[in-house]
Amino acid sequence: MSAGETLFSRLLNRQPGTSPPLESPVAQSVGLQLYLDGDGQVLHLSGPLRHLLAQRMASTQPAHLLDYLLPHSSLAVEGQPADWQGQLLDLDFFSLAGPPLHLRGWVQAQGDGWLLQMLDIGDLLGERRQARSREQAQMLATQIRDQLRLCSLARLPDALGEQLQRLSQQLHIPCLAVALLDEQGLGWQIHQHYTALNAPRLWREQQRLGTGLDSLNGAAPQRLLSSEQPRLSALFGPHAGFAVPYRDAQGVAAWLLCADYNAQQQAPDLSDHDWLLLAAAVAAPLLERLREHRHHQQLERLETLQALLGTGWWEVFSDSNEVQLAPTLAQSLALTTTRLPIQDWFNQVHPADRDELRSRLQALQDEGVPLELCVRWQADAQSLPLWYRLQGRSLGIGAQRRLVGFMLDISDIKNQQQQAAAAHARLDNLIASSPAVIYVQRYVAGALQPTFFSASLSALLGWSLADCDDGRLVEHVHPDDRPHYFERTRQLLREGAVSARYRVLDHQGNVHWLLDEAKLLRDDLGLPVEAVGLWLDVTDATLAAEQVKASEERYRILVEDSPAMICRYRPDLTLTFGNRPLAMYLECAPEQLPGVNLGSWMSDEQREAFLQRLAQLTPEVPVSTAEINLCLPGREHAWWVWSDRGVFDEHGTLIEVQAVGRDNTEVRRSQQQLTQSAKMATLGEMATGLAHEINQPLNVMRMAIVNVLKRLSNGDVQIDYLTDKLNRIDAQVQRAARVVDHMRVFGRRSEVEQQPFNPLEAIEGTLSLLSEGLRGKGVELRIKEAGFQVQVRGYVDQLEQVLINLMVNARDALLGKREANRDFQPWIALHAECDEHVVRLWVEDNGGGIDPRLLERIFEPFFTTKPVGVGTGLGLSVSYGIIDNMGGRLSVRNGDEGARFCIELPIALTD
Numbered sequence: 001m002s003a004g005e006t007l008f009s010r011l012l013n014r015q016p017g018t019s020p021p022l023e024s025p026v027a028q029s030v031g032l033q034l035y036l037d038g039d040g041q042v043l044h045l046s047g048p049l050r051h052l053l054a055q056r057m058a059s060t061q062p063a064h065l066l067d068y069l070l071p072h073s074s075l076a077v078e079g080q081p082a083d084w085q086g087q088l089l090d091l092d093f094f095s096l097a098g099p100p101l102h103l104r105g106w107v108q109a110q111g112d113g114w115l116l117q118m119l120d121i122g123d124l125l126g127e128r129r130q131a132r133s134r135e136q137a138q139m140l141a142t143q144i145r146d147q148l149r150l151c152s153l154a155r156l157p158d159a160l161g162e163q164l165q166r167l168s169q170q171l172h173i174p175c176l177a178v179a180l181l182d183e184q185g186l187g188w189q190i191h192q193h194y195t196a197l198n199a200p201r202l203w204r205e206q207q208r209l210g211t212g213l214d215s216l217n218g219a220a221p222q223r224l225l226s227s228e229q230p231r232l233s234a235l236f237g238p239h240a241g242f243a244v245p246y247r248d249a250q251g252v253a254a255w256l257l258c259a260d261y262n263a264q265q266q267a268p269d270l271s272d273h274d275w276l277l278l279a280a281a282v283a284a285p286l287l288e289r290l291r292e293h294r295h296h297q298q299l300e301r302l303e304t305l306q307a308l309l310g311t312g313w314w315e316v317f318s319d320s321n322e323v324q325l326a327p328t329l330a331q332s333l334a335l336t337t338t339r340l341p342i343q344d345w346f347n348q349v350h351p352a353d354r355d356e357l358r359s360r361l362q363a364l365q366d367e368g369v370p371l372e373l374c375v376r377w378q379a380d381a382q383s384l385p386l387w388y389r390l391q392g393r394s395l396g397i398g399a400q401r402r403l404v405g406f407m408l409d410i411s412d413i414k415n416q417q418q419q420a421a422a423a424h425a426r427l428d429n430l431i432a433s434s435p436a437v438i439y440v441q442r443y444v445a446g447a448l449q450p451t452f453f454s455a456s457l458s459a460l461l462g463w464s465l466a467d468c469d470d471g472r473l474v475e476h477v478h479p480d481d482r483p484h485y486f487e488r489t490r491q492l493l494r495e496g497a498v499s500a501r502y503r504v505l506d507h508q509g510n511v512h513w514l515l516d517e518a519k520l521l522r523d524d525l526g527l528p529v530e531a532v533g534l535w536l537d538v539t540d541a542t543l544a545a546e547q548v549k550a551s552e553e554r555y556r557i558l559v560e561d562s563p564a565m566i567c568r569y570r571p572d573l574t575l576t577f578g579n580r581p582l583a584m585y586l587e588c589a590p591e592q593l594p595g596v597n598l599g600s601w602m603s604d605e606q607r608e609a610f611l612q613r614l615a616q617l618t619p620e621v622p623v624s625t626a627e628i629n630l631c632l633p634g635r636e637h638a639w640w641v642w643s644d645r646g647v648f649d650e651h652g653t654l655i656e657v658q659a660v661g662r663d664n665t666e667v668r669r670s671q672q673q674l675t676q677s678a679k680m681a682t683l684g685e686m687a688t689g690l691a692h693e694i695n696q697p698l699n700v701m702r703m704a705i706v707n708v709l710k711r712l713s714n715g716d717v718q719i720d721y722l723t724d725k726l727n728r729i730d731a732q733v734q735r736a737a738r739v740v741d742h743m744r745v746f747g748r749r750s751e752v753e754q755q756p757f758n759p760l761e762a763i764e765g766t767l768s769l770l771s772e773g774l775r776g777k778g779v780e781l782r783i784k785e786a787g788f789q790v791q792v793r794g795y796v797d798q799l800e801q802v803l804i805n806l807m808v809n810a811r812d813a814l815l816g817k818r819e820a821n822r823d824f825q826p827w828i829a830l831h832a833e834c835d836e837h838v839v840r841l842w843v844e845d846n847g848g849g850i851d852p853r854l855l856e857r858i859f860e861p862f863f864t865t866k867p868v869g870v871g872t873g874l875g876l877s878v879s880y881g882i883i884d885n886m887g888g889r890l891s892v893r894n895g896d897e898g899a900r901f902c903i904e905l906p907i908a909l910t911d
């Protein structure tokens, strides 16, 4: 055995022979030679390795072999060098370089001492260690992989935690994590991590790491320092980091991250390959299991979805003419099997859809035309068909072609669609037949563009949508109303709704008034989307309203400009309106009239009579006319002919009165004057009679005085006689005075206001003036007075004037007749009667009556049959007016022997 062989065999750890080759020379130039004494003290060192040796305690002199050895090696050389003979010694020496020197050698006697011959076996040991740790790493990898592969899906997170912990503990990695791509595949995130007890907490689960890891070369493990990779500083913080990629077919799919860890120092024996292996042991099964998990979930979801939707896949096998259905689908189609002849499948399709399905399937098979069809499914003739949507694709090409698709139960949707379509049709019909035009205008950058009109548009205006888009709608708006139309759009956009009325011109140019009601619809953000509105043709109504307005205006002008007084007032006589003429009479402005009480211009009696008259108005007889008398400011009395028309509510209650009046004061005055002059004329006519009337007492008095004087001259005067005569004279004086008095009274002007009086007073007055004169003319007076006590309203002197007129006319007729016939016995009858409401005074004579042809005319003014200068023709016409004014009636007819006049007067109601 050569020295070289020995050296190599020792190096290869082959057992040396039982006795070391003590004599064999050892090259002095290799290894280390230590010359020891019997106690193991080092006497001398030689060989190249001696420069590397370090002493534990440099001060000891001479140093003992143990001073050069690491503590565990010192055990291998216990005792004396003589004890070590024949043994192969593996000793670890302190080294100046840091790591110990691993030396192998033997001891042999040399002189009186011992030579310890050592060779360096450091790299041999290293290799062995490396091989062992690799072996361990591989084992670890296999275990990890197995654990992760075999655990249940539910336990996967726990199992991964355990394996990370195992890895961490075995390789002394304080922080360990697996980073996977996030769901979008865009960045990395911590999938799971393990942190040893005292290690810094760097990560949390699902923490996002961004794309920093992509900047690493994924081919090999990377040692990272945050200073070198600022982008990764978030990953490892201030600590050292070590990242190991796992690559699959798509590239790097995972990283094993080790933080606070220096792989070279702490696992110097692990190669890149080992690390990649370990990373793969964690990541590959993990990714596989996750994929499996996702797939499982997807399947579950798909199953659930199919069940929920009543849907399922199908696949047609054209070679065997069969179809395979998803179990859920087969179930919902009430099929007992999931695979069936395609013909059986077709047979369940409604006959109306069957051929189409068959042909579309054929097209799918032959040309790959995607199938998309809605068919009715009818399991049996009794049940209602269900609607299914059938979609199919062909996968692959040529002989590999597969026809797959799904069937979805869309009966609900179809039914809803059918209902919606019916409702839609009804609505369309409604919109189309509506007299209104319904429109939609879309909001485009501040403007509204018509996008829809109901069919009624063409019926109403003869336009189509095309006539109105691109801003042409406004051209149809009447030029005068365009500003109004623009304002309508602005208001709609501003306030969200608008109601406007404007004119448009139809296709023939005819003007239509449209009522436009529109509403703005906004989106979720409140931005306008479209306006929905309707046009209603209100031409007729608008024109009618315009006509009403025009006629109202005409009536207003009529009322305003009318010379007549026109007003409205409430039943309590408060004015609500009065025109200018009325205001002028009341000396105020028309605006001041509302609120003024009409009764304030009347005397209490007038007002009372006025209200009584109003109370008689009814919805059936709503009009009443009367002459009313008022005390106006600055005027003595005014007479108005006043017509009232009552306005009633639905209960028949008077709510307002509309009145028209005209001033009758002048007429009244002239009437009064006429009456007065007629009266004076009557007085004149009566002058003869009156002279007679006064002569009569004068004659009586003269006779009495003559008789008394005769007696006085005879001296034959008795007191009684004298007294008697003087009394008679006194009575005659009184009688004459009464006549004169009455004449004076009669000659006076009538009172302004009517007064209640007993009509018998007038008869009495008349007779006091006329009776003597008539008797003197030989006319018999037939007076029949009733003793009633009633009152009529008016003027007693005027009624007397009427009676005088009638009697004077009768006298004239009688005297005229007697001139012709001397034997004629004239008489005038005067009598009164009354019933509940009316007093009647009759004046009748036997003068032969009035020519019937003239009967109608005798009340006309200036109608007379008497010679010029004798008759005025006013007597009867004035009398008629007087009686009429008192609310009565004067009438005439021919009686048996002559004219028969009748005065009818209403009885005044006394309180």
Ligand code: ADP
Pocket (backbone or CB within 6 Å): 805, 809, 810, 813, 845, 847, 848, 849, 850, 858, 863, 864, 865, 866, 870, 871, 872, 873, 874, 875, 876, 877, 898, 899
């Ligand atoms: P006058 O007496 O001035 O003619 P009146 O109006 O009083 O005017 O009468 C009109 C006419 O009516 C008389 O002219 C006379 O012809 C006729 N008349 C009036 N009363 C009688 C009467 N009682 N009998 C016949 N004729 C009469």
